[in-house]
Amino acid sequence: xxxxxxxxxxxxxxxxxxxxxxxxxxxxxxxxxxxxxxxxxxxxxxxxxxxxxxxxxxxxxxxxxxxxxxxxxxxxxxxxxxxxxxxxxxxxxxxxxxxxxxxxxxxxxxxxxxxxxxxxxxxx
Amino acid sequence: xxxxxxxxxxxxxxxxxxxxxxxxxxxxxxxxxxxxxxxxxxxxxxxxxxxxxxxxxxxxxxxxxxxxxxxxxxxxxxxxxxxxxxxxxxxxxxxxxxxxxxxxxxx
Numbered sequence: 264x265x266x267x268x269x270x271x272x273x274x275x276x277x278x279x280x281x282x283x284x285x286x287x288x289x290x291x292x293x294x295x296x297x298x299x300x301x302x303x304x305x306x307x308x309x310x311x312x313x314x315x316x317x318x319x320x321x322x323x324x325x326x327x328x329x330x331x332x333x334x335x336x337x338x339x340x341x342x343x344x345x346x347x348x349x350x351x352x353x354x355x356x357x358x359x360x361x362x363x364x365x366x367x368x369x370x371x372x373x374x375x376x377x378x379x380x381x382x383x384x385x386x387x
Numbered sequence: 388x389x390x391x392x393x394x395x396x397x398x399x400x401x402x403x404x405x406x407x408x409x410x411x412x413x414x415x416x417x418x419x420x421x422x423x424x425x426x427x428x429x430x431x432x433x434x435x436x437x438x439x440x441x442x443x444x445x446x447x448x449x450x451x452x453x454x455x456x457x458x459x460x461x462x463x464x465x466x467x468x469x470x471x472x473x474x475x476x477x478x479x480x481x482x483x484x485x486x487x488x489x490x491x492x493x494x
Binding site: 361372374376378379 | 417419421423429430431432433436437442474476478479481482483484485486487488
């Protein structure tokens, strides 16, 4: 059974870099054709896709965040990292990682399971 | 970006009721539409993928339909544990986008 768990600082100062880790158990991020993904949910708001890496390869980012985001696998192949640079209060959110499962019948995917999420507050 | 519009934004229903939530997209997305349930303080949970396929372990009272731009999530007989916010999400094109959510309350 695949499980994901986010971890990282709960408080980040404005203009600094937010760094989170998604620890994956029950799977290796370098095996299988999965999209290891990050999402966020602003307080009281809906969900926003940040980006994903596919098969430990090229990352894909939401264009709205592309200039400030890096998603990368670590060498152990059981963690996926997220960095968001130059954060502001608008980046305060619950951050989730999730596994994207590709369809065998077309260029689409869905996300399961999700980690429990971690709240990051941007404040001085 | 593909815009996702869910309706209603919120609803209240009784145990045993049939509940319908709709999702309309700003462009045709074939059947590349997924539904998630999010209980308060919890992560989203996949219910339906590819518009109509029931995720393993999800009760059969949940069903999905639609193609193109109009999609529907139906709960055939509402249970107390179905109190949650429901989101649709398109995987047709980048950026992946979600509906604004439908908050379902049990009377």
